[in-house]
Amino acid sequence: MATGVLQFMDQFKWRTATLICDSLTQYPGLSTFVITSCTNLRMLQQSRRSAYNFFNLDLNSAVTxxxxxxxxxxxxxxxIVILVTHPKIMRDILLAAYAMNMTDGExxxxAAMSTSVPTRxxxxxxxQDGEDKVAFEAFKSVITYSNIDPNWREVTDWTDQIASTASTRFNLTLPNEHKYNDFAISAFEIMLASAEVRKTVICQTPWSNFW
Structure with a gap:
């Protein structure tokens, strides 16, 4: 996502932007996606600060x-304002921007998002809450994009196993949105990949080498 943002800015010769990052502590399973996206974007911008100027603003929509x-x-x-947050919070921010006359084209x-998480x-x-008409007008000043979505169905077995382990071993019931925690999925993938490597090495190594 980070590289895509800068490439997009290059396309329109934009050099200065405000990056608003939401820590989303009310969505523990999703916040890691947002935090990682913001961190990567800020690091990339810092490495190219002679070309891009970012103003960084941090908020926590759980309390604000x-x-x-x-x-x-x-x-x-x-x-130019880059928003990295939950879609619902993004809409609330844009409604506020509309009220401040910030969606009139100036x-x-x-709307930068790393991937489309199923629960997001x-x-x-x-x-359909009575504010759709205003929101529609506000969204005319929004450009949305994301990376190609992963096939979440391929990791359903993994996320179910994570939830099952949390329940049986730690007496912790994970809500559906917490199952898609990239830290947990990454840890599972690392262990699975390590096991596959060990299995391959053992199968290809002559037994005489173990004695």
């Missing part, structure tokens, strides 16, 4: 529902 202060800062810093919002849902203006 008024996004006016963050948007006011962004308004004073740049006309500012552009990039798509980036959309439509929630």
């Amino acid at each position: 529902q008024d996004y006016t202060t963050f948007l006011q800062q962004a308004k004073l810093q740049s006309r 500012y552009m919002f990039l 849902g798509p980036i959309t203006w439509k929630f």
Whole structure:
């Protein structure tokens, strides 16, 4: 995602942007995706700071529902705002931006997402909550993009095993959204890959080498 953001900025010759990163502590299983995405983007920008100027703003939507202060800062810093958060929070931020006249074409919002996690849902203006009309207008100032989605069905067995282990060994019941925790999935993949390597090495090594 990080490289894609900078390439996208290059396409339009944008050099200054405000990056708003949400820690999403209310979504423990999803927050790791967002935190990793923001960290990678900031590190890449720092390595190319002669070409790009980022203003970094951190928020935690678990405790902050008024996004006016963050948007006011962004308004004073740049006309490009990169949002990395949950789609629902993103919509709330854009509704606030609409109220501040930041969605009239003078500012552009990039909805950057690393992947589409099943429990996170798509980036959309439509929630059927009475504010769809305003949200639709606000989203006209948004460019959304993401990497190619992984095939989550291929790891369903893994996520089910993670949830089962948490339940049987630690008496911990994982909600569905917590099953898609990239740290847990990565740990499982590492152990699985290590086991496959060990199996291959053992099968290809003459038994005489073990004595």
